[in-house]
Amino acid sequence: MHILVLAGGTGAERDVSLASGSVVGRTLRDAGHVVTVCDPGSPTLVVSIDDLPRSVPLRFPSPTELHDAHNAFRDGFFSEVATEALRRTDIAFNCLHGGYGEDGRLHGYLEMLGVPHTGAPSHTCATAWDKDLSKRLVSSAGIPIATSWMVKPGDHPSDHPSLTARPEPVVVKPVHGGSTHGVVLVGNGRQVFDIADRRETLIVEEFLPGREITASVVQNEPLPLVEIIAPRAIFDYEAKYQHGGAIETCPAEVDSAYETVVQASAIAASTAIGFNERSYCRIDFRENSDGIPTFIEANSLPGLTLTSLLPRAAAAAGLSFGDLCQRLIDVAL
Incomplete structure (x- = not known):
């Protein structure tokens, strides 16, 4: 069977994705499958399994790395060459954690092309x-x-009186995301509004x-x-x-x-x-x-x-x- 392992990508979970793709790719190759690893965030698009990391480095990709990955994705993944490679594969094994690899967009694209893929259908992933x-x-x-609040960019403490008045710790995380990326614990509800970077919608939950x-x-x-x-x-x-x-x-x-x-x-x-x-x-x-x-x-x-x-x-x-x-x-x- 010809299996296309999708790993890497353009999001903050890129390193996690590469590590997953490495282990999956090696395992499927050892089982006798023909395996191609495609990294939509790499200029070469197709990468060698043996060049991939086996574990996750304790860092997030730098802004420069993510910028370069976005450019590679824009220029390569939806190209005619990549689309034909997808159509020739028997199945796409999705290891693209985060972003378009997990939010349903990639799944919808594969479904539109008629390419079988591992994991849930696009609408379930989006949910x-x-x-x-x-x-x-x-x-x-x-x-x-857990009791929760949605805090949007530009919201002020007065917009969320019950949260602001909460004296107990709360957990703050992006409403979209995974791998515990961006998750922080703050001492009380008022401190949510002291977080410097609030450019995305946050979900704030009572600490359990x-x-x-x-x-x-x-x-x-x-x-x-x-x-x-x-x-x-x-x-x-x-x-x-x-x-x-x-x-x-x-x-x-x-x-x-x-x-x-x-x-x-x-x-x-x-x-x-x-x-x-x-x-x-x-x-x-x-x-x-x-x-x-x-x-x-x-x-x-x-x-x-x-x-x-x-x-x-x-x-x-x-x-x-x-x-x-x-x-x-x-x-x-």
């Missing part, structure tokens, strides 16, 4: 990418969610003090839970991708009743957002002050790096990384 919309859908399914639990879902089936114990109050980029940056226990040390509740909540949440039997996702929870697992967000394109949570959960279920990749391909065809 999951919007943290506010996905939270409201999950809440309508009866799943507990309990355990963090994540549930991966493949083909509407839950995998074993993972508990995350971060070295700081929130599970940030460094803790997520640095070896030893967080303690990740899989299977999570919880009783069967707790596991059943969280897994059922994950299935209900993923269904409410639109994931189906041909897709996969990761649903993140954190316990509130009463110990109730509360929905944080959905990830339509979980990482596939050496330290990612989905492969760990799959391994706990007896599914090797190679078997996981092949399963994601099989269900998409």
Whole structure:
């Protein structure tokens, strides 16, 4: 089978994407597939698997790197040569974390070309990418969610009196994004408006003090839970991708009743957002002050790096990384 692995791209999660593409590409090549890695943010478009990093560097790409990647994407990915390469492939394996690789735009383009691709359909990805919309859908399914506020660029404290008056810590993150990019914890609601860079809409949530639990879902089936114990109050980029940056226990040390509740909540949440039997996702929870697992967000394109949570959960279920990749391909065809 000829598989086109899409990795890299133009967003802040570019390095995460390259690491995922590296591991996936090598694994599929070792399984006997013909693998081409396409980096839409590279001037050459096609890159060598052996030149890709196996792990994620503890930095975000520089503005210059992202500018160059945007130019390469504009000039190359939608070219006739690239389009023909997409049409000749048997399937596109999407490892493009963030931005157009995760918000439904790439999926829609592939669907328009008639190219099969791994992951959820375009409309589901667009829904999951919007943290506010996905939270409201999950809440309508009866799943507990954190109290939240939407703060737009130019908003003032007087526009959000209940947030401004909140004395407890809150978590601030972009309403669109992943890999914990841009996530910060501030001491109270008023401090949200002291954040220097507010050029994008933010979702502000009450800080949930309990355990963090994540549930991966493949083909509407839950995998074993993972508990995350971060070295700081929130599970940030460094803790997520640095070896030893967080303690990740899989299977999570919880009783069967707790596991059943969280897994059922994950299935209900993923269904409410639109994931189906041909897709996969990761649903993140954190316990509130009463110990109730509360929905944080959905990830339509979980990482596939050496330290990612989905492969760990799959391994706990007896599914090797190679078997996981092949399963994601099989269900998409």
